[in-house]
Amino acid sequence: MLRLGVPSKGRLMDKTFDWFGKRGLTLTRSGSDREYAGHVEGADIALVMLSAGEIPxxxxxxxxxxxxxxxxxxxxxxxxxxxxxxxxxxxxFGHADLILAVPKVWIDVDTLDDLDAACAQFRATHGHRLRIATKYHRLVRDFLRQNGVADYQLVDSQGATEGTVLNHTAEAIADITSTGETMRANHLKVLDDGLIHASQATLFRALDAPWDKAAKAVLEDLRERLA
Ligand SMILES: Nc1ncnc2c1ncn2[C@@H]1O[C@H](COP(=O)(O)OP(=O)(O)OP(=O)(O)O)[C@@H](O)[C@H]1O
Ligand SMILES: O=P(O)(O)OC[C@H]1O[C@H](OP(=O)(O)OP(=O)(O)O)[C@H](O)[C@@H]1O
Incomplete structure (x- = not known):
């Protein structure tokens, strides 16, 4: 049977259910609100409720x-x-931009080139590398490498990342923003060319899953509904 993983709670779950509903597939949770089980009406699909972070x-x-x-x-x-x-x-839905931000008071730093210069100056002055707090290590490293910024260090931050600058555990941050409220409240500004990834909820297909005949047939039916 084809197995479909969906977010088990929060902002992404309800919109995922609505999205499939509009395409003729009714996703429902079975049991209580707190039971992570569900099923799909209208197709031979097993519903697997998971944390969004574990689905990849x-x-x-x-x-x-x-x-x-x-x-x-x-x-x-x-x-x-x-x-x-x-x-x-x-x-x-689930739109969020992963961005790179620095303190608003850094009036000379608006671009990645400026950040690169600030990194060199920071190291010369403080004797250690400028710290960027994030939980998106891979995306931030790749982005900075592609843009020629090298003289920094990543500091892991799994939450309240915008607060790390005020708390002096980092000089800059890379995190997701949607309304921009949290950035503003923490006196940060996004670099002009600091958009790392514009994210949204996406339906993915696993390339290495056991795609037997039955699973392929369900996928074809789904493709028609999507078209
Ligand atoms: N304002 C927002 N804040 C955080 N994530 C958002 C926001 N808007 C959209 N998202 C997206 O939601 C997803 C994260 O969802 P969620 O926090 O439910 O996942 P999770 O990390 O598995 O959560 P948890 O660890 O609490 O189970 C990411 O893809 C993120 O881009
Ligand atoms: O641009 P905004 O609308 O202000 O939203 C952005 C905030 O939302 C997320 O935090 P979340 O509530 O998921 O908590 P977290 O700090 O644990 O990531 C994200 O990490 C930002 O802090």
Whole structure:
């Protein structure tokens, strides 16, 4: 049976259910609100409720055939993600931009080139590298390498990342923003060319899952509904 992984709670779950509903597939949770089980009416699909952050790993391992999660999480959590999953459909919700931001008071720093210069100056002055707090290590490293910024260090931050500058545990941050409120409240500004990835919820197909005849037939039916 085709296994579909969907976010088990929060902002992504309800919109995922609505999205499939509009395409003729009714996803329902069984039991209580707190029970992580569900089923699909209208197709031979097993519903697997998972944390959005774990869906990339389950897709890569082939334990689910299809999965809904943020495009940022797939890129961050899977090495060479495009060899392991394929995006079937951007879903039009869960939008969030992964960006690079610095303190608003750094009036000379508006671009990545400025940041590069600030990194060199920071090291000369302080004797250690400028710290960038993030939980998106892979995406931030790749982005800075492609843009020629090298003289920094990443500091792991799994939450409240915008607060790290005020708390003096980092000089800059890379995190997701949607309304921009949290950035503003913490006196940060996004670099003009600091957009690392524009994320949204996306339906992915696992390339290495057991795609037997029955699973392929369900996928074909789904493709027609998507078209
Ligand atoms: N304002 C927002 N804040 C955080 N994530 C957002 C926001 N808007 C959209 N997203 C997206 O939601 C996804 C993360 O969802 P969520 O926080 O539910 O996942 P998770 O890391 O598995 O959560 P948890 O660890 O709480 O189970 C990411 O793809 C992210 O880009
Ligand atoms: O641009 P905004 O609308 O202000 O939203 C951005 C904030 O939302 C997320 O935090 P979340 O609530 O998921 O908590 P986290 O700090 O644990 O990531 C994200 O990490 C930002 O802090």
């Amino acid at each position: 790993r389950e897709l890569a391992a082939g334990r689910i055939h299809l999965g809904v999660t943020g495009s940022d999480l797939v890129r961050e959590r899977l090495t060479r993600w495009d060899t392991r999953v394929k995006a079937l459909a951007p879903m039009g």
